[in-house]
Amino acid sequence: xxxxxxxxxxxxxxxxxxxxxxxxxxxxxxxxxxxxxxxxxxxxxxxxxxxxxxxxxxxxxxxxxxxxxxxxxxxxxxxxxxxxxxxxxxxxxxxxxxxxxxxxxxxxxxxxxxxxxxxxxxxxxxxxxxxxxxxxxxxxxxxxxxxxxxxxxxxxxxxxxxxxxxxxxxxxxxxxxxxxxxxxxxxxxxxxxxxxxxxxxxxxxxxxxxxxxxxxxxxxxxxxxxxxxxxxxxxxxxxxxxxxxxxxxxxxxxxxxxxxxxxxxxxxxxxxxxxxxxxxxxxxxxxxxxxxxxxxxxxxxxxxxxxxxxxxxxxxxxxxxxxxxxxxxxxxxxxxxxxxxxxxxxxxxxxxxxxxxxxxxxxxxxxxxxxxxxxxxxxxxxxxxxxxxxxxxxxxxxxxxxxxxxxxxxxxxxxxxxxxxxxxxxxxxxxxxxxxxxxxxxxxxxxxxxxxxxxxxxxxxxxxxxxxx
Numbered sequence: 001x002x003x004x005x006x007x008x009x010x011x012x013x014x015x016x017x018x019x020x021x022x023x024x025x026x027x028x029x030x031x032x033x034x035x036x037x038x039x040x041x042x043x044x045x046x047x048x049x050x051x052x053x054x055x056x057x058x059x060x061x062x063x064x065x066x067x068x069x070x071x072x073x074x075x076x077x078x079x080x081x082x083x084x085x086x087x088x089x090x091x092x093x094x095x096x097x098x099x100x101x102x103x104x105x106x107x108x109x110x111x112x113x114x115x116x117x118x119x120x121x122x123x124x125x126x127x128x129x130x131x132x133x134x135x136x137x138x139x140x141x142x143x144x145x146x147x148x149x150x151x152x153x154x155x156x157x158x159x160x161x162x163x164x165x166x167x168x169x170x171x172x173x174x175x176x177x178x179x180x181x182x183x184x185x186x187x188x189x190x191x192x193x194x195x196x197x198x199x200x201x202x203x204x205x206x207x208x209x210x211x212x213x214x215x216x217x218x219x220x221x222x223x224x225x226x227x228x229x230x231x232x233x234x235x236x237x238x239x240x241x242x243x244x245x246x247x248x249x250x251x252x253x254x255x256x257x258x259x260x261x262x263x264x265x266x267x268x269x270x271x272x273x274x275x276x277x278x279x280x281x282x283x284x285x286x287x288x289x290x291x292x293x294x295x296x297x298x299x300x301x302x303x304x305x306x307x308x309x310x311x312x313x314x315x316x317x318x319x320x321x322x323x324x325x326x327x328x329x330x331x332x333x334x335x336x337x338x339x340x341x342x343x344x345x346x347x348x349x350x351x352x353x354x355x356x357x358x359x360x361x362x363x364x365x366x367x368x369x370x371x372x373x374x375x376x377x378x379x380x381x382x383x384x385x386x387x388x389x390x391x392x393x394x395x396x397x398x399x400x401x402x403x404x405x406x407x408x409x410x411x412x413x414x415x416x417x418x419x420x421x422x423x424x425x426x427x428x429x430x431x432x433x434x435x436x437x438x439x440x441x442x443x444x445x446x447x448x449x450x451x452x453x454x455x456x457x458x459x460x461x462x463x464x465x466x467x468x469x
Contacts, residue, residue, distance in 0.1 A: 008038060008043070009035075011074045011075060012031070012034060012035060012038065012053075012074075013031070014074050014212055014213060014216075015053070015057075015070060015071065015074040015075075016030075016031050016034070016057065017213070018070045018073075018074070018212075018213065018216035018217065019057065019063075019066070019067065019070055021216070021217055022066055022070075022223065022226065023223065023226050023457065024057075024058075024059075024063055024066070024223075025059065026057055030056055030057050031057075033056040034052075034053050034056040034057055037052040037053065037055070037056045038052065038053070040052070046075060046077070049075060050068070050071055050075070053067075053071065054067055054071075062223060062239075062242075062243070063223055065223075066223050069200070069203070070216050072200045072203070072204065073203060073204065073207050073212045073215060073216050074212055074216075076204045076207075077124065077128075077204075102133035102134060104133075104134065104154065104155065107126065107129060107130060107133070107155065108155065108156075108157075108160065110122075110126060111123075111126050111130075111155075111157060111160065111194070112160045112163045112164050112167060113167065114126055115157075115160065115164045115187065115190050115191065115194065116164050116167035116168050116171065118190060123190075123193070123194050123197055124197055126194075127194060127197035127198045127200070127201050128201050130151050130155050130198055131146055131148065131151050131198055131201045131202050131205065134150065134151045134154045134155060135147050135148065135150050135151035135198075135202055135205075137150060145206060145209075146201075146202045146205040146206055147202060148195075148198045148199040148201075148202035148203075151198050151202065152195055152198055155198075157191050157194055157195060158188075158191055160191065161184060161187050161188065161191065164187050164190075165184065165187065168187075203215055226455050226456075226457055227240075227455060227456075228428075228454050228455055229308070229310055229311035229314070229428045229453075229454060229455060229456075230307050230308070230311070230400075230428050230429065230454075232310055237310045237313075237314070238353060240310075240314055240456055241314065241317065241353070243456065244314070244317045244318050244321055245321055247318060247321075247456070247460050248318055248321030248322050250460070250464075251318075251322060251460065251463055251464050251467075252322060252324070252325055254464045255322075255325050255464070255467060256325075266288065267286050267287070267288060268287045268288060271287040272285075272286050272287045275287055296326055296327065296392050296393070296394055296421070297326060297327055297328045297329075297330075297390065297392050297393040297394070298319065298326045298328070298329045298330075298393070298394050298396070298467070299329075299330050299331075299332070299388050299389060299393055299394070299395045299396070299420075300315070300316060300319055300329075300330070300331045300332065300395075300396050300398065301332050301334070301338075301381060301395065301396070301397045301398070302315070302316060302331065302332065302333050302334070302397075302398040302399070303333075303334060303335070303372055303374075303377075303398060303399030303400070304333045304334070304335060304356060304359055304360065304365060305335040305370070305371070305372045306372070308398070308399055308400050308428055309356045310356070311398065311428045311453075312333070312356075312398045312399070313355045313356045313359075314456065314459075315396075315398055315426070315459060315463075316331055316341075316345050316355070317345070317355065318459070318460075318463065319331070319396075319463075320345045320346060322463075322467075325467075327392075329342070330342050330388050331345050332381060332385065332388075333359050333363055333365050334365050334377035334380075334381070335365045335366045335370060335371070335372055335373070335377070336365075336366055336367050336369065336370075336371065336372065336373035336376050336377055337364055337365055337366060337367050337376070337377065337380060338365070338377050338380045338381045338384065338385065339363040339364045339365055340363075340385065341359050341363050344358060344359055344362060344363065371404045372399070372402060372403065372404055373403065373404065373406045374399065374401060374402075374403050374406075374408055374409070374440070375403060375406050375407040375408050375409030375412070376406070376407075376409070378409050378412035378413050378416070379409050379412045381412070381416070382412045382415050382416060386415075386419065389416060389419040389420045390419065390420075390421075391419075391420075391421055392421055393419075393420050393421055394420065394421055394422050394423075394424070394466075394467065395416060395417075395420045395422070395423045395424070396423075396424050396425075396426060396466075397423065397424070397425040397426070397448070398425075398426050399425075399427070400427055400428055400429045400439065400441070401425070401427060401434070401439055401440050401441040401444050401450075402437065402438045402439050402440075403438055403439075403440055404438055405438050408440040408443055408444065410443060410444070410447065413444060413447050413448060414447050417447055417448050422449070423447075423448040423449065424448070424449050424450075424451065424462075424466050425441075425444060425445070425448050425449065425450040425451070426451060426453040426459070426462065427441055427450055427451065427452055427453065428452075428453055428454055429441070429452070429454075430452060430454065431452050434450075451466075
């Protein structure tokens with residue numbers, strides 16, 4: 001039996017609690033269904049338990065990676081199932097005396113063979129052995145830990161690609177056709193899957209000492225839409241871009257509902273009182289002042305420099321997907337100069353991966369240096385593109401408001417705010433940093449509505465609430 005039935009209710013409630021902490025919507029009904037599913041599949045097969053719980057608890061395919069990481073903490077492989085795992089008699093992991101006492105060369109050879117055979121069970125055992133032999137650190141009780149980073153840095157599985165390729169060629173009788181079918185990309189995929197097994201085993205060991213709940217909250221990466229824009233890696237940004245269309249559809253539905261409610265208008269007091277004369281002065285039938293059906297205009301002004309570029313490009317793609325909700329959408333990008341990129345965004349919607357690079361290459365957004373200069377950019381926008389902003393225009397400024405010690409040009413931002421219907425500034429930094437270093441966010445916040453926007457989930461909520469109807 002891979003997973004014991006003892007304490008399964010605590011494990012299940014802990015799993016649900018951890019998933020909720022990462023933002024997943026799991027109700028009481030799903031939790032009860034998960035319990036019934038466990039009764040149906042039993043506890044003999046850990047993978048059947050995984051699939052049963054995933055089927056009853058998850059609502060979106062994109063949540064599966066997070067679920068798998070949390071599941072491995074609450075329903076882990078027991079140490080007895082990890083051959084070669086370094087554990088003390090009482091079941092607690094023990095740190096080897098030194099990394100030099102561990103035969104890394106032998107482990108690398110066995111790992112290459114397992115990668116060539118695509119043997120999942122062997123790779124799981126080898127991941128446990130690698131963490132046990134190479135990942136331990138600390139000597140004082142209570143400070144000892146297990147590091148997947150240290151394990152992978154010492155084992156270097158990515159350097160085994162050529163060795164695995166040779167093994168595959170030998171297994172195929174030296175025929176090139178076999179290696180053509182199993183490309184280097186497939187070998188890299190297997191290596192990355194092994195690296196994830198190492199991370200899982202390290203988290204399992206840490207959870208044994210620090211508690212599953214604590215590790216599930218702090219050491220498990222959340223879904224892509226909850227990753228901080230300023231900390232997101234390339235893979236996470238690529239995953240985020242796949243959520244643009246579904247998020248845009250949801251926001252379009254929300255905006256359409258708001259527009260229908262707003263179209264009913266406010267009460268026309270004079271006409272209501274006049275109509276109440278026939279009912280003795282009692283306003284039985286309120287008369288509403290109808291609104292003219294006119295879709296608003298939207299202008300985006302985006303900082304595309306450095307770490308905020310990913311935040312800006314994702315927001316630009318999201319607004320482009322919503323363009324049918326507005327009479328006009330214009331998008332401007334800047335670093336220290338401003339250029340309109342509306343056409344680039346429209347053409348880049350079909351291939352969003354390299355949008356940021358195309359903007360930097362094809363648009364004139366930098367001058368004699370490559371650092372952000374909000375003051376110069378805002379001034380140029382007022383000088384060249386003031387006609388883009390009118391009384392029906394909502395302006396969204398995207399950026400961290402860090403001026404690299406240059407003039408913030410507050411009058412330029414005030415000129416934009418005076419012309420626009422409303423100006424919202426979305427800042428990917430947390431408010432505690434708005435008054436540090438070269439940030440002038442608090443000065444800008446005195447002129448326009450500045451809001452923190454750190455991840456895609458928060459961005460969706462803000463866009464849905466702030467966009468005009």
